[in-house]
Amino acid sequence: MIMRKNIALLLEYDGSRYEGWQRQGNTDHTIQGKLEQVLEKMTGAFKEVHGSGRTDAGVHALGQVANVHLDTSMSENEIQDYLNQYLPEDIRALEIKSVPERFHSRLWAREKLYTYWIDMDEKSSVFQRKYIYTLGQKLNIELMRQSAEYLCGTHDFSGFCTGGNKKKSTVRTLKSVEMVSHESQLEIRMAGDGFLYNMVRIITGTLIETGQGRRKPESVVEILERGDRKLAGFTAPAKGLFLTSVVYDTPIFRKNR
């Protein structure tokens, strides 16, 4: 029996080949576009897929969450199998779950986790070349930690975002920034209630400049106060960034990430 269902999707993708999450006019080189195409093929009707947020071109996801209202008689497993059969090999539905009618992947999201990978060696393994930013320079991680402490908390992050709609609030809560070393590789984990356009990458670029000794850890205070993007660091390359997970008040998926 065909029923209207609100379906939540837990997604993994390699962003290398894509122009990001958000569907763009005629092109279909977006994650959202690919999903909508396969779902339209499956049900015969176009339905908009809502993502928890828009990942930029080249950004990867280990646990993006999306939802879509479908009229279908298919079970969760059948939908997952169908998606994984027809989606390109660099996008995968890890889990599919029926959720309450009112659930919205973006509006209901409580927290998001991102991870940024930096290689301090000159050249990374060829097998990681698309998934890590090769800086080739040792960083002072202690200075980066000090800088990150100033950034944590609830602030207007307009100095750490690109463009931006002046009518919308640029206040966000950055809950934590963790720096984890793995030999020559540095992993920066950020958790927050939401992130502005390019915010993770600009914070990362600013932290890198701090770790290089090119700016003081406390320089971020002025950027927060003045809200001037020009004062902040460079936008770190997309390929080192992963959307790790999206957290909701009630866990949706079995797979714990």
Added chain:
Amino acid sequence: MIMRKNIALLLEYDGSRYEGWQRQGNTDHTIQGKLEQVLEKMTGAFKEVHGSGRTDAGVHALGQVANVHLDTSMSENEIQDYLNQYLPEDIRALEIKSVPERFHSRLWAREKLYTYWIDMDEKSSVFQRKYIYTLGQKLNIELMRQSAEYLCGTHDFSGFCTGGNKKKSTVRTLKSVEMVSHESQLEIRMAGDGFLYNMVRIITGTLIETGQGRRKPESVVEILERGDRKLAGFTAPAKGLFLTSVVYDTPIFRKNR
């Protein structure tokens, strides 16, 4: 001062985009061809690069070894930097070492180690899709181990190779086959004094059929005795295979692999 040097190269490559190690006529979609091009650009003279063995199209390497006689005034480090600057991003010189005039990467190799990765889950992570064979089926590893025991030792492996020059010996010593489970992933490590064309992939295909219960562990004995390729299993896909390391009587490189 320009001197004649025999240079050994420790190489890592992602074989996905290549037609294998061996240079082919006009095309340059081979690892050997790419290396020779860059070295010719560096020294102004074409010199043949000798590999320890020919990896097939799509096979990867974590520690391939090659050597080439060059007339150059450059140091080991300068050669390495030059190579890594001009080689494609999926081929990397991990280390460069001057070696005795008579050293030959293939003739002097005492042992080679290969690793084959199988995913018993239905779909692998999108980040591993080019580096693992997705079988999507549980295997009986104990049966595979029994079969592998019959294969170890010195045998005529002509039943486990493709084509082959009838004039050359097909006797090889398979020193060990180890099966290592990582949750849904199975890693098969093989060590031997040399491997025939497709030998690792045909042994792997045969072990997979054993683990599926489609053939008996002892069926490999007849394949060894009769030397009939048609009796052996399928050729497992190239993308799951890595040449891990090449061992010499005297270690050449600092990087221990």
